[in-house]
Amino acid sequence: MGLKDRIAAVEANYGRLRALGRDPSRLEFQNVWSPTEATLEGRPMMLFGTNNYLGLTFDPNVLEAATAATRALGSGTTGSRIANGSYGGHKALEAEIARFYAKQHCIVFSTGYVANIGMITALGGKDDVLLIDADSHASIYDGCKMADAETIRFRHNSPEDLAKKLRRLEGHPGDKIIIVEGIYSMLGDTAPLAEFAAVKREAGDNVYLMVDEAHSLGVLGESGRGQCQAAHVEDDCDFIVGTFSKSVGTIGGYCVSNVEGFDWIRSFCRPYMFTASMTPGTVSTARAAFRRMAERPELRAKLWSNSAALFRGLGDLGFETGPEVSPVVAVKLPAPEVAVALWNRLIDEGVYTNIAIPPATPNALSLLRVSVSAAHSEAQIERALGVFASVGAELGIIEPGTARGERFQVITGGAAAKEAGRTRTAQQGSANAAATR
Amino acid sequence: MGMTTADEIEARILDLLSAKVKSETAVTRETNIVADTGLDSVSVMDFVLELEDEFDINIPLDRIAEVKTVADLAKAVQDLGKTS
Numbered sequence A: 001m002g003l004k005d006r007i008a009a010v011e012a013n014y015g016r017l018r019a020l021g022r023d024p025s026r027l028e029f030q031n032v033w034s035p036t037e038a039t040l041e042g043r044p045m046m047l048f049g050t051n052n053y054l055g056l057t058f059d060p061n062v063l064e065a066a067t068a069a070t071r072a073l074g075s076g077t078t079g080s081r082i083a084n085g086s087y088g089g090h091k092a093l094e095a096e097i098a099r100f101y102a103k104q105h106c107i108v109f110s111t112g113y114v115a116n117i118g119m120i121t122a123l124g125g126k127d128d129v130l131l132i133d134a135d136s137h138a139s140i141y142d143g144c145k146m147a148d149a150e151t152i153r154f155r156h157n158s159p160e161d162l163a164k165k166l167r168r169l170e171g172h173p174g175d176k177i178i179i180v181e182g183i184y185s186m187l188g189d190t191a192p193l194a195e196f197a198a199v200k201r202e203a204g205d206n207v208y209l210m211v212d213e214a215h216s217l218g219v220l221g222e223s224g225r226g227q228c229q230a231a232h233v234e235d236d237c238d239f240i241v242g243t244f245s246k247s248v249g250t251i252g253g254y255c256v257s258n259v260e261g262f263d264w265i266r267s268f269c270r271p272y273m274f275t276a277s278m279t280p281g282t283v284s285t286a287r288a289a290f291r292r293m294a295e296r297p298e299l300r301a302k303l304w305s306n307s308a309a310l311f312r313g314l315g316d317l318g319f320e321t322g323p324e325v326s327p328v329v330a331v332k333l334p335a336p337e338v339a340v341a342l343w344n345r346l347i348d349e350g351v352y353t354n355i356a357i358p359p360a361t362p363n364a365l366s367l368l369r370v371s372v373s374a375a376h377s378e379a380q381i382e383r384a385l386g387v388f389a390s391v392g393a394e395l396g397i398i399e400p401g402t403a404r405g406e407r408f409q410v411i412t413g414g415a416a417a418k419e420a421g422r423t424r425t426a427q428q429g430s431a432n433a434a435a436t437r
Numbered sequence B: 001m002g003m004t005t006a007d008e009i010e011a012r013i014l015d016l017l018s019a020k021v022k023s024e025t026a027v028t029r030e031t032n033i034v035a036d037t038g039l040d041s042v043s044v045m046d047f048v049l050e051l052e053d054e055f056d057i058n059i060p061l062d063r064i065a066e067v068k069t070v071a072d073l074a075k076a077v078q079d080l081g082k083t084s
C-alpha cells in the first residue's frame, strides 16, 4: 500500500467521525496558564486530558531551574552524548534517579518513547524472546518490531497466560524478557506485579522483567517509585523504565537497573546513540521535579483524593468507568460516535478530555480518557462532574436525575448540579488568563 | 499437536474465524484476514491469542505479519506446532 492509499484509508476511517465535530489531533490551545487551565477556541477550558499528575508544570522551583539552566548552558546540546559528550546535568540526573530508586544504574534517554525502543532493542537480541502484555503502549510494540528478538503477546494482565507461554519456551536457550506497565494509560488499571514477578522467578534463569512506569512514577508506591514499589517487588523488576513527560512535567525518559554491566548498554543501544540528548533546560526541569516530588508527598495524596472523587462521581452519575480508582478514569461508551459526541459537548461546556476509539484501544473499546491532577481543585472536579451530568443526560448516555444522580448531589453538596447550568464563564476565565500572563 | 493435519488446522481456524467475523461473505481458506474480514489489526492479534490456546503454541508477532490468508495462517500454525 502506497502513501496515497494509506492517506485515503485513514481519511475514510476517520472522516466520518471528524464530520461530527472537532478533530482531536488538530486542537490548538491558544494559551495554557496553569496545569489545569487553558484557552481553546478562545474560551477557557478545564484540562482533564493531560498526564500532569502532580501538576508540576508551573511549580516555581521547577520553572526557575529550567530557565537558569537554559541561560547558563544554552538552549540545546546539539548532539548525542556518545558523539558530542554528556553535560554534567545528564550525569547528575542519572545519579539522582538511581538514588531515588535505590538502584545501581540509570540511563537517561531523550524521551520515554526512545527509552522503550532503546531498552527493548538492547535487551531483545537475535535469539531472545520478548513477552509483552497485549495492551502495551505503542512505544513497546515499536521497540519489539525494531528488535531482533521474537515477540510473543500475552493476555492483558494475565500472569496465567504469561506462564503458559513461558512454559512453551522451556529449553529455549535465549533470554526471555517480560514487559508490562505499572498503570495502563487507557483504562487506568494496574498490573498485578507480584503475580508477574512470581511467574518470572518460577521460569528460572535468563528471564527478566521490565516494567514501564510511565503513568505510575510519582503516583504509586510509598515514595512514588511506581507500581514496582507499591507491589513490593522492586528486586524482581530488573529494568524499570519511565518518562519525564507525565508526572515530571517535561520530556525525557530513563531506565534503572541493578543488572551488572548495565552501563555498557550505552555503547550498543542505537536509540541512545543516535539522537540528540536532553537539553540543559529539560535536564534541570527533571532534576527539580524529582526534588519537588520528594519534598511534597502531599501532592500524591491530593492526586489520589482527587482521583477517588472523580472516579466515584462519574460512577455515581451512571457512567461506566474503568476497573479501579486511578488518576486515569476511563469513561466507557457504547460506540465511537457516542464518544465523539460526548467529547465534543464536553469541550463546548469547557471540559477537555481525551478521546480514544478503536484501533487505538484494547478490546475495540470507545472511551473518554479523563485524567486527574493534584493541581485540580475540588471545585474544578465538582464543576466537571456537573458538566458530565448535564451533557451525559442530554446525549442519553446516563439517565437524568435518577437516584444515582441524587446520590451524586449528596456527595458534592449539590453544587455541581447548580454549576452545570452556568458553565460559560468564558469572559471571566480569559481575563484571569490575561492577568496571570 | 504433531498429529494434527494441515486440513484439520485450516478447518478449525475457519470455524473460529467465522465466529468472529460479522460480514455476510463466507470465510474461506483464500480469505485475506485483514482486508476481507473487517477485523482491525488489534482484533487479528486478539484472534491469534485464541489460536495459541487452541493449538497450544506460541505465535510470534513477526509470523503474524507475514500472514495474509487463512491458508497462510494455517501453514504458520502447522510449522510452529512442529517445532514446539
Ligand SMILES: Cc1ncc(COP(=O)(O)O)c(C=O)c1O
Residues within 6 Å of the ligand: A111, A112, A113, A114, A116, A137, A139, A181, A185, A212, A214, A215, A243, A244, A245, A251, A252, A253
Ligand atoms: C506507557 C507509556 N510508555 C511510554 C510512553 C512514551 O513516553 P514519552 O511521551 O516520554 O515519549 C507513554 C506516553 O506517551 C506511555 O503512555
